[in-house]
Amino acid sequence: RVMEHELRQAIARDEFYLVYQPQKEISSGKMLGFEALIRWQHPEHGEVSPAMFIPVAEDSGVIVQIGEWVLATACQEAAGWKNPLSVAVNVSAVQLHNPHFSRKVHEVLVHTGLAPGRLELEITETALVKDMPRALATLRQIKALGVRVAMDDFGTGYSSLSNLRAFPFDKIKIDGSFIKSVDTNGQVAAIVRAVLGLGRGLGLPVLAEGVETLGELKFLDAEDCQIGQGFYLGKPGPIEMFSELTGVP
Numbered sequence: 001r002v003m004e005h006e007l008r009q010a011i012a013r014d015e016f017y018l019v020y021q022p023q024k025e026i027s028s029g030k031m032l033g034f035e036a037l038i039r040w041q042h043p044e045h046g047e048v049s050p051a052m053f054i055p056v057a058e059d060s061g062v063i064v065q066i067g068e069w070v071l072a073t074a075c076q077e078a079a080g081w082k083n084p085l086s087v088a089v090n091v092s093a094v095q096l097h098n099p100h101f102s103r104k105v106h107e108v109l110v111h112t113g114l115a116p117g118r119l120e121l122e123i124t125e126t127a128l129v130k131d132m133p134r135a136l137a138t139l140r141q142i143k144a145l146g147v148r149v150a151m152d153d154f155g156t157g158y159s160s161l162s163n164l165r166a167f168p169f170d171k172i173k174i175d176g177s178f179i180k181s182v183d184t185n186g187q188v189a190a191i192v193r194a195v196l197g198l199g200r201g202l203g204l205p206v207l208a209e210g211v212e213t214l215g216e217l218k219f220l221d222a223e224d225c226q227i228g229q230g231f232y233l234g235k236p237g238p239i240e241m242f243s244e245l246t247g248v249p
């Protein structure tokens with residue numbers, strides 16, 4: 001396939017870059033860190049959305065190389081920030097099940113000098129189900145390095161609750177589909193309250209994704225949701241947009 005070939009070339013041709021989206025403490029508005037998100041500037045087609053090319057990269061296995069590039073680049077950049085903010089990196093199922101993954105993470109930390117406690121890996125539930133014993137072993141190795149793991153898109157997988165019990169997550173990221181209109185829709189409000197209760201019971205901080213309005217933010221604050229991410233709190237952008245905090249450039 002054309003796209004697969006182009007994806008392989010894109011790394012060497014330096015066509016990928018990262019944007020960063022703020023993750024903030026809701027009660028104070030304080031910046032805690034950023035989620036790194038990949039972008040592809042294609043020489044002919046212009047910007048290609050990751051929603052388009054990540055699935056192709058996963059099916060073809062190129063995601064392993066792309067994922068390594070994202071991890072190394074995010075850690076390298078974050079290691080240069082003047083404040084020790086955290087950086088969250090998305091990990092796909094294929095990467096997680098690659099036998100060299102935890103070693104790669106270790107190597108990147110050593111090579112970039114990033115403190116392991118500043119790195120968080122975002123893993124979706126669907127990434128866990130392929131081979132649960134292997135996923136569990138990998139998560140344990142990653143955590144032994146001092147790296148945190150967040151369950152991404154919580155609530156959209158097959159068996160969110162058993163996955164929370166079976167895997168040693170450090171954070172729950174509630175999917176944005178449950179945050180949209182949470183302040184005006186009683187049904188989603190009930191679901192979000194329940195997830196927040198779950199987080200409290202398990203001692204896990206909860207991050208609300210996709211916060212788009214002040215009303216949603218106020219609801220989350222009133223319900224003691226600790227962390228927020230979304231267009232209302234900050235759109236993803238080049239790291240230079242946040243130079244006050246990072247000192248970049």
Ligand code: G
Pocket residue numbers: 036037038049050051054067070090091092
């Ligand atoms: O940034 P945006 O909303 O366009 O991302 C669309 C999708 O692509 C989201 O599901 C997001 O998790 C995924 N995505 C963005 N960056 C990365 C990345 O570096 N690695 C992986 N595996 N997925 C990513």
Ligand code: G
Pocket residue numbers: 021037090152153176209210211212229230231232236
């Ligand atoms: O699946 P994941 O959580 O990794 O996806 C992150 C994606 O969500 C990014 O591509 C980002 O562009 C997108 N995103 C971030 N904030 C918002 C928001 O407030 N609303 C919507 N609709 N998408 C968002």
Ligand code: MN
Pocket residue numbers: 035090122152
């Ligand atoms: Mn994510």
Ligand code: NA
Pocket residue numbers: 152153173175176209
């Ligand atoms: Na998500």
